[in-house]
Amino acid sequence: DIQLTQSPSFLSASVGDRVTITCRASQGIRSYLAWYQQKPGKAPKLLIYAASTLQSGVPSRFSGSGSGTEFTLTISSLQPEDFATYYCQQLNSYPLTFGGGTKVEIK
Amino acid sequence: QVQLVQSGAEVKKPGASVKVSCKVSGYTLTELSMHWVRQAPGKGPEWMGGFDPEDGETIYAQKFQGRVTMTEDTSTDTAYMELSSLRSEDTAVYYCATGLASVVETTQRKHYWGQGTLVTVSS
Numbered sequence: 001d002i003q004l005t006q007s008p009s010f011l012s013a014s015v016g017d018r019v020t021i022t023c024r025a026s027q028g029i030r031s032y033l034a035w036y037q038q039k040p041g042k043a044p045k046l047l048i049y050a051a052s053t054l055q056s057g058v059p060s061r062f063s064g065s066g067s068g069t070e071f072t073l074t075i076s077s078l079q080p081e082d083f084a085t086y087y088c089q090q091l092n093s094y095p096l097t098f099g100g101g102t103k104v105e106i107k
Numbered sequence: 108q109v110q111l112v113q114s115g116a117e118v119k120k121p122g123a124s125v126k127v128s129c130k131v132s133g134y135t136l137t138e139l140s141m142h143w144v145r146q147a148p149g150k151g152p153e154w155m156g157g158f159d160p161e162d163g164e165t166i167y168a169q170k171f172q173g174r175v176t177m178t179e180d181t182s183t184d185t186a187y188m189e190l191s192s193l194r195s196e197d198t199a200v201y202y203c204a205t206g207l208a209s210v211v212e213t214t215q216r217k218h219y220w221g222q223g224t225l226v227t228v229s230s
Contacts, residue, residue, distance in 0.1 A: 032210070043202055043220035044152060049213045056216065087151055091208050095168045096154040
């Protein structure tokens with residue numbers, strides 16, 4: 001199984017900050033990586049797919065990059081509604097796997 | 108408007124089975140590849156299995172092999188996930204979701220999640 005390791009697991013930031021989250025895969029997954037945002041009591045929401053493609057309706061302050069084994073999710077200017085937990089997910093091969101999550105909290 | 112609407116919360120005793128439903132609207136089930144993901148309290152999502160359109164078969168995560176069955180009723184566009192021999196560690200929110208395993212499906216605007224079904228296993 002492909003393991004996804006996210007860092008950091010917890011992040012404290014202020015509104016307007018630039019935030020970067022990293023996801024490392026245990027083996028190469030080409031660009032088959034998605035990023036999700038999840039708020040308490042809600043289903044995960046797709047932000048980015050194919051490593052860098054913004055899902056329709058997602059604000060342009062979110063961006064993704066990377067390929068192979070290292071990927072990043074960047075929020076260019078953190079907004080109050082962005083405080084949530086973020087997960088990466090690989091779809092290169094079965095079983096599909098998710099990272100452990102990064103919780104973004106208000107400083 | 109595409110929606111995946113799941114059945115309500117369940118409370119089960121250890122050893123019992125649970126069957127969660129996921130009703131699709133806005134698409135037919137045959138147009139989608141349905142997957143099931145669970146999330147234990149305070150934990151990240153965990154993929155349980157789903158339909159692989161390349162093989163035309165349902166693939167289950169090794170962890171759940173023999174305990175989970177995923178079926179579809181195309182006449183009602185409803186998908187089902189049944190988990191048997193429940194234990195306390197199966198307490199989680201269970202989600203149906205489409206487009207999880209395919210960039211093409213996501214590009215075709217076929218990426219959706221149900222609202223989740225809480226399954227509590229307790230004696």
